[in-house]
Amino acid sequence: MRIVPDFISEAEEKQLHEEIEPYMSRLRYEFDHWDDAIHGFRETERKKWYPKNRELLERVREVAFNGAIMPYVHILDLAADGVIKPHVDSVRYCGNTISGISLLSDSVMRLVRIDPQKYQQNGSSDSAEDTAYRQQPAALLENNFYADLLLPRRSLYIMSHTARYNFTHEILANEHSKFLGNPVPKTRRISIICRNEP
Numbered sequence: 001m002r003i004v005p006d007f008i009s010e011a012e013e014k015q016l017h018e019e020i021e022p023y024m025s026r027l028r029y030e031f032d033h034w035d036d037a038i039h040g041f042r043e044t045e046r047k048k049w050y051p052k053n054r055e056l057l058e059r060v061r062e063v064a065f066n067g068a069i070m071p072y073v074h075i076l077d078l079a080a081d082g083v084i085k086p087h088v089d090s091v092r093y094c095g096n097t098i099s100g101i102s103l104l105s106d107s108v109m110r111l112v113r114i115d116p117q118k119y120q121q122n123g124s125s126d127s128a129e130d131t132a133y134r135q136q137p138a139a140l141l142e143n144n145f146y147a148d149l150l151l152p153r154r155s156l157y158i159m160s161h162t163a164r165y166n167f168t169h170e171i172l173a174n175e176h177s178k179f180l181g182n183p184v185p186k187t188r189r190i191s192i193i194c195r196n197e198p
């Protein structure tokens with residue numbers, strides 16, 4: 001797991017936000033199902049970008065993916081009171097690396113090691129959990145390895161290999177958002193997420 005602070009400048013953050021906002025602001029935040037991994041979010045995918053933003057995504061491709069990245073970029077808009085619960089992105093839909101640029105707010109991402117004995121993603125069954133885009137294995141803190149990571153606004157994180165497969169990831173809700181004992185207020189946060197092919 002790597003975090004690159006100030007991966008983008010304030011001007012680049014503004015320019016990304018300006019491209020996303022007209023579409024995003026027309027969607028409604030979803031708070032629906034108790035079993036969903038994410039609450040209080042709206043999302044979209046984008047393939048074509050304004051040249052300035054395309055340049056910036058090229059930097060992500062080079063830094064995080066050695067050139068091999070999926071063409072669609074996932075944009076997730078998490079409301080101030082939204083939360084991303086512990087999950088692992090399904091190995092069916094996503095390869096060994098996930099990267100994210102954070103816009104508008106700092107946040108805290110928690111990684112919790114999963115029990116590989118109890119949890120195995122296998123492609124043999126078609127149960128709902130198996131085909132879900134985000135899988136939710138138990139993420140217990142007791143007697144376990146976990147890490148809270150500060151994701152500053154405008155940073156890039158690169159989650160790959162063991163961090164991506166053997167740990168759940170989550171974004172703490174505002175009331176639990178703390179880093180080294182200090183509150184990290186989480187307001188509305190937009191993440192620009194890139195992945196590679198499985």
Ligand code: OGA
Pocket residue numbers: 076084089100134169191193
């Ligand atoms: C996801 C996810 C993290 C983020 O969409 O699966 O984990 O940075 N997002 O928004």
Ligand code: MN
Pocket residue numbers: 087088089134169
């Ligand atoms: Mn995820």
